[in-house]
C-alpha cells in the first residue's frame with residue numbers, strides 16, 4: 423500500500439498542480455508511445471481538468487501547445503505518494519520540486535494494479551466523480567476484484583485487461599465529442615453484429631467539454647492479432663491467403679452492418695471532387711511537415727485527379743476508418759474487428775463522416791505491405807496473393823469487388839500512405855521508410871493495380 427498524502431482540495435487546483443508538474447511532464451510526455459507531438463518542441467502546458475479518483479490518485483486532462491480544434495489534450499491518471507514500492511519504479515514520473523506536490527513522488531497510476539483495480543470498481547457502478555461520468559450496460563455482469571494487467575505493445579492508447587475477461591481502453595489523446603470507438607461499437611451491438619466486441623461500460627468527462635475517456639469490452643481470450651499472424655506466416659513460410667480471404671469477408675460483413683446501423687450521408691453529386699480536394703490538401707499539408715514527401719507530391723496528385731473525374735460508385739457510409747492488421751483479432755478461426763476510433767491524427771468530426779468503404783480496404787492492403795516490408799524488405803510483390811484473396815473474400819460477402827474500383831483504391835492507398843508518413847514521423851520516426859517506400863511506388867503508378 424502506498425503512503426498517500428495528497429494536499430487538501432483547497433491547496434490543489436489545476437494551476438497549482440501545473441506548477442508542480444510542468445517540468446516533469448515536459449520530460450515525461452514526449453517519451454510516451456501515445457504522445458503525438460514528438461515532431462515539435464513541447465511548449466505550453468495547461469491542466470484543464472483534475473479529479474481525485476481515490477485518495478492518492480488524480481485523474482488529469484492536460485493540454486499542450488496549440489489551442490482550438492487541433493489542440494492536443496491528454497488523459498493522465500497520476501498516483502501521488504511519499505514513496506513508491508520498488509515494483510513501481512518504472513512508473514515514476516518524478517518528484518516535483520515546487521508547488522503543492524513538492525517532495526512527493528508522482529507516478530503513472532495505470533501501471534499500479536491497485537489504482538487499475540479501483541478504476542474497474544468505479545466503472546462497475548454507474549455514477550459520477552466531479553466532471554467524470556460512468557455508465558454501463560447492465561445486461562453484462564462485471565464481477566468485482568478482477569486482477570488487472572497492463573497490455574504491453576504498440577498502442578496509441580493504454581489498455582488494461584481484467585481477469586482475462588474484460589479489456590479497458592483509456593484514450594490517451596482526447597478530442598472533445600463522442601469517440602467513434604464507443605459510438606460505432608454501440609451501434610453495431612444494437613445491429614446484432616457478431617464481428618465486433620460490444621461495449622460493457624464506458625466513462626466520459628463533461629469538463630472542459632464532453633469527451634469519451636474510456637471503454638470496457640469483453641476480452642477475446644486466446645485471440646491473436648492479424649499483424650502477429652501475418653509476420654508469423656512470413657517467418658515460417660506458411661500461407662496467409664486463406665486468412666486474407668476470411669479477413670475480407672469479415673470486413674465486408676462489418677461494412678454491411680455499418681450501412682444498416684447508420685444513416686447514409688446526404689447525396690453529393692461532387693463527392694469525387696470533394697474527396698480529391700481533401701486528399702490533395704492532406705498531401706500538401708503533410709509534405710510541409712514530412713519534407714521527404716516533397717519530390718513525390720505532383721505525381722501523387724495525379725492519382726487523386728482521376729477520382730475527381732470519375733466520382734464514387736459506392737455510396738458513402740460509416741466505416742472503420744483506421745483498418746489495419748493490428749485492428750483485427752483471430753479467435754478460433756473467426757476474425758473480429760476492434761478499435762473503431764478512426765485515425766487518431768484526424769479531427770473527430772472528420773472521423774465520424776460517411777466515407778467510401780474502399781477506404782478501409784485500402785487500409786488493410788497498406789497493412790499487408792507493412793508486414794511484407796518488415797520481413798521481405800524490397801520485395802513488395804509478396805503482397806499480391808494476399809491482396810487478391812482479401813478482395814475476393816470481400817466480394818464474396820458484399821457482392822462487389824474493391825478491385826473494380828482500381829482508381830479509387832489507388833487514391834485511398836496513397837492517402838493512407840501519406841497519413842502513415844505523418845503518423846510515423848510523429849510517433850515512430852524509425853518506421854518512416856515503410857510508408858515512404860510505398861509512396862515512391864505509388865508515385866510511379868506501380869501500386870494499387
Ligand SMILES: Nc1ncnc2c1ncn2[C@@H]1O[C@H](COP(=O)(O)OP(=O)(O)O)[C@@H](O)[C@H]1O
Nearest residue numbers: 577578579589619639640641642647748760761
Ligand atoms: N476485445 C479484445 N479482446 C482481446 N484483445 C483485445 C481486445 N481489444 C483490444 N485488444 C488488444 O489490445 C490491443 C490494442 O487495442 P486497440 O483498441 O487497437 O488500442 P489502440 O487504439 O491503443 O491501438 C489490440 O491490438 C489487441 O491486441
Ligand SMILES: O=P(O)(O)O[C@H]1O[C@H](CO)[C@@H](O[C@H]2O[C@H](CO)[C@@H](O)[C@H](O)[C@H]2O)[C@H](O)[C@H]1O
Nearest residue numbers: 576577578744746747748765766788789792842
Ligand atoms: O494505434 P492504432 O492501432 O489506432 O493505429 C495507429 O498506430 C498503428 C501502429 O501501431 C499505425 O499502423 C501502421 O503500422 C502498423 C504496423 O505497426 C501497420 O500494420 C499499419 O498498416 C500501419 O498503418 C496506424 O496507422 C495508426 O493509426
